[in-house]
Amino acid sequence: MPSNLHRLVAVLALTLVVSAAAARAEDAAPPAPSGMVVIPAGNYAPLIRTKDEPERVPVPAYALDERPVTNAEFLAFVHANPKWQRSRVSPLFADPGYLADWTGDTELGPRVPATSPVVRVSWFAARAYAAWAGKRLPRTAEWEHAAAAGFTTANGATEPGFPAHALTWFARPTPDTLPAAGLGRPNFYGARDLLSLVWEWVDDFNTAMVSGESRGDTGLERTLFCGAGAAGARDLTNYPAFMRAGLRSSLRASYVVPNLGFRCAQSITP
Amino acid sequence: MKTHLFPAQLTAALVLLLAGSGASAPATRAAEGPGSARPGGAPIAPELPLEVAVLTRAPNVPPPIGRKHAAKVVVNLEVKEVTQRLADGVDYTFWTFGGEVPGLFIRVREGDVVEFHLNNHPSSKMPHNIDLHAVTGPGGGAASSFTAPGHSSQFTFTALNSGLFVYHCATAPVPMHISNGMYGLILVEPKEGLPPADREYYVMQGDIYTQGATNESGLQAFDNVKATDERPTYVVFNGSVGSLVGDKALQANVGEVVRLYFGVGGPNLTSSFHVIGEIFDRVWMEGGMKQVQENVQTTMVPAGGSSILEFKVDVPGTFILVDHALSRAFNKGALGMLKVTGPENRRLYSGKEIDEVYLGQQSAAGSAASTREAQLVAQKAEAMAKNPEIANLTKDIQLERGKKVFLSACFACHLQEGQGLPGVFPPLAGSDYLKADKERAVRTVLKGLSGPITVNGKPYNNVMPPQEFSDDQVADVLTYVMNSWGNAYGSVSSDEVKRLRRAGQ
Numbered sequence: 001m002p003s004n005l006h007r008l009v010a011v012l013a014l015t016l017v018v019s020a021a022a023a024r025a026e027d028a029a030p031p032a033p034s035g036m037v038v039i040p041a042g043n044y045a046p047l048i049r050t051k052d053e054p055e056r057v058p059v060p061a062y063a064l065d066e067r068p069v070t071n072a073e074f075l076a077f078v079h080a081n082p083k084w085q086r087s088r089v090s091p092l093f094a095d096p097g098y099l100a101d102w103t104g105d106t107e108l109g110p111r112v113p114a115t116s117p118v119v120r121v122s123w124f125a126a127r128a129y130a131a132w133a134g135k136r137l138p139r140t141a142e143w144e145h146a147a148a149a150g151f152t153t154a155n156g157a158t159e160p161g162f163p164a165h166a167l168t169w170f171a172r173p174t175p176d177t178l179p180a181a182g183l184g185r186p187n188f189y190g191a192r193d194l195l196s197l198v199w200e201w202v203d204d205f206n207t208a209m210v211s212g213e214s215r216g217d218t219g220l221e222r223t224l225f226c227g228a229g230a231a232g233a234r235d236l237t238n239y240p241a242f243m244r245a246g247l248r249s250s251l252r253a254s255y256v257v258p259n260l261g262f263r264c265a266q267s268i269t270p
Numbered sequence: 271m272k273t274h275l276f277p278a279q280l281t282a283a284l285v286l287l288l289a290g291s292g293a294s295a296p297a298t299r300a301a302e303g304p305g306s307a308r309p310g311g312a313p314i315a316p317e318l319p320l321e322v323a324v325l326t327r328a329p330n331v332p333p334p335i336g337r338k339h340a341a342k343v344v345v346n347l348e349v350k351e352v353t354q355r356l357a358d359g360v361d362y363t364f365w366t367f368g369g370e371v372p373g374l375f376i377r378v379r380e381g382d383v384v385e386f387h388l389n390n391h392p393s394s395k396m397p398h399n400i401d402l403h404a405v406t407g408p409g410g411g412a413a414s415s416f417t418a419p420g421h422s423s424q425f426t427f428t429a430l431n432s433g434l435f436v437y438h439c440a441t442a443p444v445p446m447h448i449s450n451g452m453y454g455l456i457l458v459e460p461k462e463g464l465p466p467a468d469r470e471y472y473v474m475q476g477d478i479y480t481q482g483a484t485n486e487s488g489l490q491a492f493d494n495v496k497a498t499d500e501r502p503t504y505v506v507f508n509g510s511v512g513s514l515v516g517d518k519a520l521q522a523n524v525g526e527v528v529r530l531y532f533g534v535g536g537p538n539l540t541s542s543f544h545v546i547g548e549i550f551d552r553v554w555m556e557g558g559m560k561q562v563q564e565n566v567q568t569t570m571v572p573a574g575g576s577s578i579l580e581f582k583v584d585v586p587g588t589f590i591l592v593d594h595a596l597s598r599a600f601n602k603g604a605l606g607m608l609k610v611t612g613p614e615n616r617r618l619y620s621g622k623e624i625d626e627v628y629l630g631q632q633s634a635a636g637s638a639a640s641t642r643e644a645q646l647v648a649q650k651a652e653a654m655a656k657n658p659e660i661a662n663l664t665k666d667i668q669l670e671r672g673k674k675v676f677l678s679a680c681f682a683c684h685l686q687e688g689q690g691l692p693g694v695f696p697p698l699a700g701s702d703y704l705k706a707d708k709e710r711a712v713r714t715v716l717k718g719l720s721g722p723i724t725v726n727g728k729p730y731n732n733v734m735p736p737q738e739f740s741d742d743q744v745a746d747v748l749t750y751v752m753n754s755w756g757n758a759y760g761s762v763s764s765d766e767v768k769r770l771r772r773a774g775q
């Protein structure tokens with residue numbers, strides 16, 4: 001479908017231009033690749049840790065997509081990599097339901113706007129996309145460090161109104177048609193939609209919660225559920241962080257979820 | 271390949287659907303990717319007869335079990351996040367077991383083997399799980415039922431202990447999951463069953479923490495600061511303000527035995543549960559089956575706890591269910607109603623007959639008649655002690671509701687304090703015109719009013735459009751207007767409005 005492809009490229013080019021223009025230049029850090037913003041070096045305070053683990057994990061500066069990957073972008077990916085098309089994907093790498101809202105292997109259909117974030121993709125698929133794009137998925141520490149920023153400061157937790165804002169997304173059920181990616185108000189680092197559009201895969205989703213020792217299947221529950229969930233936790237008021245941790249630990253790599261998408265990251269070599 | 275995939279998806283959808291409607295055979299499951307959990311091992315208790323549990327939405331309770339033997343009971347519970355009314359003009363996104371707050375009522379028998387299917391709807395934002403206090407095992411099932419959106423989990427347990435148990439979601443942050451509505455009750459009937467009752471109802475209390483103040487309209491988000499401080503903006507029965515009032519009130523007939531399965535989801539508050547004008551004949555305290563306390567006025571039910579309350583209704587009338595920590599009832603919604611219909615029993619409950627006796631009280635002491643009178647006087651005192659409470663409550667409710675109508679419909683013209691606007695909109699505060707004729711006021715609201723009138727000596731000649739309201743609302747708003755800003759002009763009942771509406775047609 002050359003005409004479709006043509007349109008797609010146009011959309012892509014457009015979004016890239018728009019996002020590049022909106023990206024914020026940071027003084028110290030090297031310029032971000034186009035469509036990405038620089039998240040300066042900082043710390044991540046793991047939500048749950050054992051007493052042997054450090055309270056804060058250093059996070060080097062890295063580049064993060066300004067917004068989640070869109071359907072149009074993912075469509076380009078499956079065009080280039082047919083084995084990731086819906087009818088061809090290995091069931092090992094994606095559960096039934098993979099891209100199920102698309103009308104065809106390479107057709108988005110009316111319910112799936114090109115500019116909306118792609119969802120119903122497995123972790124395998126997200127990783128494959130990132131590799132194809134010359135990027136990778138962000139790690140939990142990186143993602144959380146980026147999302148800890150408010151709109152006007154690097155620490156959203158102390159920014160008036162921001163913690164409440166971070167909860168409002170949960171007050172709304174997922175709409176049938178997701179809005180376009182990249183329209184959310186940029187946070188302090190210029191990243192958009194981190195807390196207000198879809199959940200996002202992280203590279204180490206499956207290890208983030210389980211600390212060094214192996215506690216088997218129920219280890220997760222011991223740290224996450226009920227009062228026990230609070231026992232090792234650092235900031236008990238950060239409900240959204242708990243919910244992200246909860247979601248991540250409910251996932252398996254082949255899962256696809258109607259409101260789970262992803263964005264890519266890149267290391268910055270100074 | 272397409273043809274391979276689509277049927278698989280269809281099957282998955284179908285199974286979910288069936289599971290949701292409580293009709294699926296437990297053995298059918300969608301083919302799942304190797305990454306998904308698939309319950310393994312040999313089937314549990316295959317020798318038992320299979321049953322699919324009947325689940326009911328509050329305030330209804332599934333019928334008594336009746337069985338004399340154990341069974342394998344399949345429970346299909348769907349977790350769904352739904353935006354629903356919390357109070358008039360206030361919406362909230364509830365996280366629910368079965369689309370309802372509280373979650374669907376589950377009823378099994380002691381010794382039953384329960385095969386539990388927890389299905390998390392694909393539209394859910396959150397992963398959820400279930401911790402049933404009836405389960406003996408780590409996490410009460412939470413460990414085995416942690417389920418991502420669009421997935422389902424299965425686990426099996428034996429209901430070892432009889433009793434009324436709370437179930438709830440135990441996913442972090444638990445206070446939010448519970449406050450958002452993720453709690454319900456499971457009754458494990460003792461082997462010998464429970465004594466029969468004429469009416470069984472399901473009521474659960476929960477505390478809710480909205481970012482906006484109580485009654486601030488619009489879609490409200492959860493406030494974790496208020497939750498942490500245990501400062502709820504709402505305390506409600508069955509998931510919303512007014513879920514058990516008016517035509518949604520619980521019903522019973524005089525002479526019937528009413529049994530309430532009452533639970534508190536919390537997350538934080540303990541309930542001082544009380545039914546105004548009734549005494550609980552029997553209370554299975556803390557939901558246990560062994561201890562029955564008698565003649566209880568108020569029963570304390572902790573967060574994550576329950577109680578079975580039973581009483582025979584002897585007299586007709588409206589009985590008010592409250593958390594007797596009364597600010598919660600007056601201001602935050604913890605109020606319901608039980609409407610009992612049937613013949614009066616004057617001997618049991620006040621009324622004119624007692625007035626006669628009261629007069630007779632002046633007769634000489636010591637006679638048989640005066641002993642009886644003394645008893646009746648005591649009864650009257652008791653009745654009086656409760657009566658004004660009922661009266662005040664009902665009036666207060668009416669005033670509260672009336673105020674809402676006023677603020678939404680009348681205040682634009684008559685202004686907040688009912689002071690009106692000189693020469694344009696007549697005052698309602700201190701209005702002699704209003705005071706003079708209550709029926710005319712009803713007609714004014716129903717039909718509107720135009721042409722010259724005189725209010726407090728000042729002439730008005732303007733148009734008030736008719737107001738589109740139910741009989742109840744008209745009665746409420748006029749009662750509010752007639753009892754605000756210093757007015758004490760009596761009250762209007764919805765029956766009066768109904769009559770005048772008919773007469774006007």
Ligand SMILES: [Cu+2]
Pocket residue numbers: 365396397398399439440441447452
């Ligand atoms: Cu939950």
